[in-house]
Structure formats: C-alpha cells, structure tokens
Amino acid sequence: MNQLVSIGTSHHVAPIEFRERLAFSEEQLIESHQYVRESDQIQESVILSTCNRVEVYAVLNSVRTPEAAAKVLAEFLSRCHQIDTESLKKWTYLHHNLETIQHLFRVISSLDSMVVGESQILGQVKDAYDTSRAAGSTGTILNRLFTKAFNVGKRIRSETTITTGAVSISYAAVELAKKIFNTLEGKTVAIIGAGEMSELTAKHLVANGVSNVIVANRTYQRAVKVAEKFKGTPLAYDSDLNFLIDADIVISSTNAPDYLIKRQPLVNIMRKRKHRYMFLIDIAVPRDIEPDVSKLDSAFLYNIDDLEAVVVSNLKDRQQEAIHAEQIVSEEAKRFYDQLQVFQVNPTIKALHQQFRQIADTELQACLYKTTLSDAQEEAIASMTQAIVKKLLHHPMKNLRGAVNDGDADHGQYVQALQELFVLDVNDETPE
Amino acid sequence: MINFLFLLTLLIYLAAGIFQTLSLAIGARTEALMIRPTIEQIAFWCTLIGFAFLTVFIALWWLQQGHFPMTHWTDSTAFFAWAITLIYLIIVRLTHLRTLGSFVMPVAFIAILISYSFATHTAALPEPLQNYWLLAHTTLIFLAYAAFIAAFGFGLMYLIAERKIRRKTDTLFDNLLPSLDTSDVLGYRCAILGVILLTMGVIVGSLWTQYIRDVPWRWLDAKVISTLVTWFIYVGQIGIRQLWGWHGRRAAYATLIGFVAVLCTYVGVDLFLDSMHTYR
Numbered sequence: 281m282n283q284l285v286s287i288g289t290s291h292h293v294a295p296i297e298f299r300e301r302l303a304f305s306e307e308q309l310i311e312s313h314q315y316v317r318e319s320d321q322i323q324e325s326v327i328l329s330t331c332n333r334v335e336v337y338a339v340l341n342s343v344r345t346p347e348a349a350a351k352v353l354a355e356f357l358s359r360c361h362q363i364d365t366e367s368l369k370k371w372t373y374l375h376h377n378l379e380t381i382q383h384l385f386r387v388i389s390s391l392d393s394m395v396v397g398e399s400q401i402l403g404q405v406k407d408a409y410d411t412s413r414a415a416g417s418t419g420t421i422l423n424r425l426f427t428k429a430f431n432v433g434k435r436i437r438s439e440t441t442i443t444t445g446a447v448s449i450s451y452a453a454v455e456l457a458k459k460i461f462n463t464l465e466g467k468t469v470a471i472i473g474a475g476e477m478s479e480l481t482a483k484h485l486v487a488n489g490v491s492n493v494i495v496a497n498r499t500y501q502r503a504v505k506v507a508e509k510f511k512g513t514p515l516a517y518d519s520d521l522n523f524l525i526d527a528d529i530v531i532s533s534t535n536a537p538d539y540l541i542k543r544q545p546l547v548n549i550m551r552k553r554k555h556r557y558m559f560l561i562d563i564a565v566p567r568d569i570e571p572d573v574s575k576l577d578s579a580f581l582y583n584i585d586d587l588e589a590v591v592v593s594n595l596k597d598r599q600q601e602a603i604h605a606e607q608i609v610s611e612e613a614k615r616f617y618d619q620l621q622v623f624q625v626n627p628t629i630k631a632l633h634q635q636f637r638q639i640a641d642t643e644l645q646a647c648l649y650k651t652t653l654s655d656a657q658e659e660a661i662a663s664m665t666q667a668i669v670k671k672l673l674h675h676p677m678k679n680l681r682g683a684v685n686d687g688d689a690d691h692g693q694y695v696q697a698l699q700e701l702f703v704l705d706v707n708d709e710t711p712e
Numbered sequence: 713m714i715n716f717l718f719l720l721t722l723l724i725y726l727a728a729g730i731f732q733t734l735s736l737a738i739g740a741r742t743e744a745l746m747i748r749p750t751i752e753q754i755a756f757w758c759t760l761i762g763f764a765f766l767t768v769f770i771a772l773w774w775l776q777q778g779h780f781p782m783t784h785w786t787d788s789t790a791f792f793a794w795a796i797t798l799i800y801l802i803i804v805r806l807t808h809l810r811t812l813g814s815f816v817m818p819v820a821f822i823a824i825l826i827s828y829s830f831a832t833h834t835a836a837l838p839e840p841l842q843n844y845w846l847l848a849h850t851t852l853i854f855l856a857y858a859a860f861i862a863a864f865g866f867g868l869m870y871l872i873a874e875r876k877i878r879r880k881t882d883t884l885f886d887n888l889l890p891s892l893d894t895s896d897v898l899g900y901r902c903a904i905l906g907v908i909l910l911t912m913g914v915i916v917g918s919l920w921t922q923y924i925r926d927v928p929w930r931w932l933d934a935k936v937i938s939t940l941v942t943w944f945i946y947v948g949q950i951g952i953r954q955l956w957g958w959h960g961r962r963a964a965y966a967t968l969i970g971f972v973a974v975l976c977t978y979v980g981v982d983l984f985l986d987s988m989h990t991y992r
Contacts, residue, residue: 439746459877462893554957557892574878577961586880 282323282421282624283343286380287353287372288335291394294371302361304329312360313415321352324419326426328408332394337384339421346376381425382613388433389605390442397442397598402433421620432612439608442601445594450481452590453561454488457529460559460580464489470527472496473534474506477563481531486510494523521545525553530560532568540568550578621684621691628695629677631704636673640665714776715831717769722828724762729821731755736814736888756810759817763797770794780847789827791850793820795858803862807898811888815865845920852913859906860946860974866899867967874961896959899967907946914939938977945970
C-alpha cells in the first residue's frame with residue numbers, strides 16, 4: 281500500500297536561517313527529481329520551495345509506518361542539502377496520509393500563509409507542480425491530489441471572502457479611492473514629502489490606473505529623485521499649494537510640525553478645481569492636514585489611524601472567514617482521502633477478481649473438453665462456476681470495502697495480505 | 713381573467729421588491745456570499761416578468777376600455793409603475809447597476825398596490841380628450857417622473873455610500889454600491905433626462921389645449937403650477953451644478969427634494985387641491 285507523506289518547513293516553525301538552507305535552487309530541483317526517478321522507495325514527488333516554505337510531497341512505496349516514511353524523506357532532504365537529521369527533526373513537520381492532504385489544501389488556500397488570503401501561493405504551488413510533472417516525478421496519486429487541491433483553492437477563494445478587503449495600508453488607500461472615483465484612469469496623485477509608505481501607496485495607485493504623479497518636496501532635488509520612480513512631475517513648494525488644484529488624490533507625509541494643508545486655503549483650491557472630489561491621505565505624524573478639511577463637501581480625509589482601522593477590521597474579517605475556509609478544507613480533505621483509499625484498493629480487487637475468474641475459466645474449459653454435454657448443460661455448468669466465484673469473493677470484498685469506507689487503518693494490511701497470499705500482480709498505474 | 717392577470721402582476725412585483733431589498737440588505741456578508749447572486753438573479757427575473765405581465769395587462773385594459781386608460785387612479789398608478797420599471801430596465805441595460813432596483817422597485821410595487829386596490833373602478837373619458845394627445849402627453853410626463861425616481865434612487869445610493877466612507881469604521885467589504893462618482897453622475901443624467909421628458913410633456917400638453925375648446929382651461933391649474941415648481945427644482949439643480957460645480961451630497965439632497973415635489977405633483981395635488989387633471 282502506498283503512503284502519502286509530506287515533510288516541510290515554514291515561517292511558522294523555522295527561522296529564515298534554516299529555511300534558506302533548505303530552499304531548492306533550480307539545479308537542486310533538477311538533481312532531486314533525478315534522484316526521485318532512480319529511487320525505488322519514492323514513487324512520486326512534488327517539491328514546493330518558496331521564501332516562506334519548503335515542502336516535499338511524496339508517495340512512498342513499501343513503507344509501512346509513518347516513522348519509516350519520515351526516515352525516507354529526512355534522508356532525501358539531508359542528501360539534497362547536507363543538513364544533519366537533528367536540525368531537520370527540530371525545524372520540520374511531517375504529515376501522513378489524511379494530514380498531508382489537509383496540509384496541502386490549507387497551504388493552497390493560503391490558510392497557512394503569513395497573511396491569510398494572499399493570492400500568490402496558488403501560483404507558486406502550480407509552478408511547483410508543473411515543474412515536478414514535467415520532470416516526470418508525479419504519478420496518478422499526486423496528479424489527482426494536486427488537481428483536487430487547485431479546485432479546493434479556487435472553491436475557497438470564491439465561496440469565502442478571505443481574499444477580499446485590503447490588509448495593508450497602501451491597498452486600503454487604493455480600495456477607498458475606488459469607492460470615491462468611478463475610475464482611477466486619468467486621475468492625478470500628488471505626493472507631498474517623501475517616505476516609503478507614500479511611495480508604496482502611489483505605486484499601487486499607478487498600478488490601478490492613476491496616470492499622473494506630482495511629487496512635491498521642500499527641496500527640489502529630493503522631489504526629482506522620487507519623481508523619477510514614477511515618471512512624475514517634480515516640484516518644490518514653500519507655502520503655495522496651488523499644485524493641489526490638479527490633484528485628485530493627495531498623499532502627505534512630511535516632517536512638518538504644523539498643519540501643511542489647512543481648511544481655508546483648501547476651500548479656495550476646491551473652488552478652483554470646481555469641487556471635483558479630492559481624496560486626502562495623511563500618513564504623517566504629527567499630522568499634515570487639518571482634520572476640519574473632512575468637513576468640506578468634496579474632500580475625503582483619511583489619516584494613518586483611519587487606514588489602520590480599516591486594515592485591522594479587514595484582517596478580523598479574514599480571520600473570521602478562515603474558520604469557514606478551514607471547514608471546507610477538512611471536508612474536502614476527508615472526501616478526497618476516502619476516494620483515494622477506494623482508488624488504491626480497486627486495483628487489488630480487480631486483480632483478485634481476474635485471477636479467480638481465470639482459474640474458473642481454465643478449469644471449466646478443461647472439464648468441458650473431457651466430457652460431451654448438451655449446450656444447455658454446458659451453459660448451466662458455466663453459470664455455476666461464475667456463481668461460485670462471485671460467492672467466494674463476496675465476503676472478503678465486502679469486508680475490504682467496508683474497512684476502507686470506515687476509515688479502518690487496517691485495510692492497508694488487508695490489501696498487502698491479499699496481494700501476498702494470492703500472489704497478485706497489481707498495477708497501481710491502472711487508470712480508472 | 714384580466715383581474716387575475718393583475719393580481720399575478722401585483723404578486724410578482726411584490727416578489728421583485730422583496731428580493732431587491734433583500735439582496736441589498738444582506739449585503740456582501742460572508743454567509744450571504746453564496747446566495748446573494750441567486751437572490752439578485754431572482755429579483756431581476758421577477759422584475760422582467762412583472763414588467764411583461766404589466767405591459768400585457770395595460771394593453772388588455774386599453775382594449776377593454778376602448779381608449780388609452782388614463783382616467784382613474786387605477787390606470788394612472790399602473791402606468792406609473794410601468795414607466796418606473798421601463799426606465800429602470802433601460803438603466804440596467806446601459807450600466808449593469810442592478811442595485812438601483814432596491815430603491816426604485818419598492819416604489820413601483822407601491823404604485824401597483826394602489827392601482828390594484830382600485831382595480832374594479834373605471835371612469836369615463838370625456839369625448840374631447842380621447843385622442844393621441846392624451847397618450848403622448850401622459851407617456852412623456854410619466855417617463856419623466858420615472859427618470860426623477862431613478863435620480864432619487866441614485867441620490868440615496870450616493871448618500872449611503874458617502875456616509876460609509878466618512879464614518880471610516882465601516883469595513884470595505886460591501887461593494888454593492890457604486891462609487892460616489894458613478895452615483896453622482898448617473899443621478900445627474902437621470903435628472904437631465906427627466907427634465908427633457910417633462911419639458912416635452914408640458915409642451916405637448918399646452919399645444920393640446922389649443923385643440924380642445926369644449927373643456928374649460930385655466931392656466932392657474934394646481935397641477936400645472938406644481939409641475940412648473942418641480943421643473944424649476946430640477947432645472948435649478950442642473951444649472952447650479954453647471955455654474956458652480958455643486959454636486960455630490962448637495963445634488964443628492966436636491967434629488968430627494970425633487971422626489972418629494974414629484975410626489976406632491978402627482979398625488980398631493982389630486983388629493984388636496986382642485987385641478988382639471990384630477991383622476992377619479
């Protein structure tokens with residue numbers, strides 16, 4: 281009976297120093313696929329290596345206990361990376377059969393990610409699987425498992441809201457802008473002052489369609505430096521804020537001790553821009569924009585705390601959603617595991633049936649050859665042999681299938697015993 | 713037969729109103745994620761089927777009466793509901809904003825309910841009024857009302873969305889309402905459409921008076937004055953927007969005021985004032 285196992289490490293259990301030692305480079309991937317193909321213990325494998333996790337999913341042959349499986353995989357990893365088994369034991373986790381399925385489904389659904397609901401992992405797993413498949417390291421079981429996993433990943437993304445709602449300040453700003461403006465195309469963003477956060481936000485806005493970037497700084501050289509990154513217009517300002525007339529979105533993050541944008545001057549600016557909406561984002565501490573600005577009809581002001589609150593609330597929603605997603609994962613994993621059991625037992629059942637029928641057939645032919653019987657009599661004997669075969673196999677098959685359906689762990693031993701006792705030649709690769 | 717059809721129409725409109733409201737009320741909450749599209753779909757189909765039934769009903773009613781039915785409250789409110797649905801369906805076709813239905817379909821349902829409660833009544837139409845002038849005049853006016861009601865729907869959507877944005881604590885989860893920009897611009901366009909239709913309706917109406925001498929006509933008819941007030945409210949709103957860029961919240965409030973004016977013109981005048989436009 282084949283064992284489905286996985287070994288891995290992730291940001292949950294190991295520090296970066298260990299993860300980077302375990303990471304697979306491209307050459308190492310090729311090498312290890314080579315190793316897998318030559319190995320008689322590892323039948324199939326998929327190697328997933330991202331910056332947050334390194335995992336090996338494998339189907340092992342002729343390994344009966346989880347401990348033995350762990351040993352095979354640990355050997356494989358330490359061979360690839362020259363890591364002593366002690367630290368492997370300390371920093372990795374090991375999953376077996378149902379746990380493996382469950383773990384993969386969780387990973388692919390981003391439930392195991394640093395930020396629940398992130399979308400990258402689906403593509404990363406897909407790449408890992410494609411590489412392994414192209415290298416010829418996957419077989420029926422892992423092909424089925426990963427196909428199912430992609431479906432589960434998609435199902436969770438469409439049936440829960442774990443992926444919606446911005447969970448970073450810069451994305452929250454983009455989402456808010458989309459709630460105000462019909463489209464971001466053709467809009468202008470003005471960045472006042474410099475800073476990582478404001479640049480990141482501007483970057484996201486540009487990625488979402490904003491076409492003009494104005495970079496304003498007290499010193500012109502600095503403005504030029506930042507503007508280069510966005511192909512924006514640099515400008516130096518002192519107290520004249522007239523450049524805001526063209527700005528639909530304003531991101532302010534200066535070190536000014538006082539309010540830079542006050543209500544009264546902004547009233548005039550708003551009039552000059554014909555009261556088109558202005559979305560002001562104040563990420564400076566102390567604040568750059570007078571809070572009273574938000575009382576203007578067409579101005580929407582968010583400060584760092586407001587954005588933070590949006591993010592926190594979205595994160596909370598995602599956590600809530602994750603519970604729902606976990607349920608789907610358990611459900612799907614259990615169902616797939618059951619299917620896999622049946623799928624794994626089927627070849628044995630088929631082989632046993634075939635063998636019995638063949639024996640009955642041979643004996644029947646031999647018998648009929650020796651005697652002279654009427655057609656009706658021949659037919660009666662033929663159907664009798666068929667019935668005997670059926671009846672003989674009835675209880676063993678029923679109990680075997682029952683053991684599988686009950687999730688009885690012993691059924692692997694049943695299968696093993698059947699194969700050995702009846703000298704069955706079971707071809708695992710038989711497609712359905 | 714025709715009564716049964718009307719009852720059916722009423723029930724379908726009730727379903728449309730309920731499902732439209734429901735699809736907005738449950739929002740984009742997680743538990744609703746799976747069922748919301750279904751509810752929205754049901755609501756939209758109810759609207760389509762209801763509109764088809766209502767069209768058939770009005771046609772049959774027309775045949776039975778022998779002239780365009782526009783004499784009794786039952787005629788007028790049914791036609792009102794028909795116009796609201798038509799304008800709504802056109803807007804959905806152009807913008808795919810089905811959410812608007814959550815605001816206008818309940819209004820259409822109430823109109824049908826009023827119509828149904830008078831359903832057995834008929835009233836004779838004076839001979840001199842039986843002509844295509846009546847059809848053109850009332851159709852234009854009712855389509856104008858319907859456009860104003862759509863503008864009102866967009867105004868409400870704007871105010872709700874703006875409130876959510878300004879309150880800040882609200883999560884960004886419910887993306888059912890269009891962006892402020894969208895609601896604002898579409899509300900404005902609906903108001904313009906309404907003004908054009910109303911202007912045409914009034915012109916047709918006043919030309920019509922040149923042809924009928926037998927019915928006494930007075931310029932100081934309550935309905936005429938009230939209509940002019942409504943017209944000024946919308947034209948004023950459009951003008952101020954063009955001149956001083958008033959939009960957003962102020963424009964949204966203006967659509968609400970306009971909505972009240974429409975209701976006063978349509979219902980209020982009939983109930984409390986004397987007018988030659990009165991439905992019986």
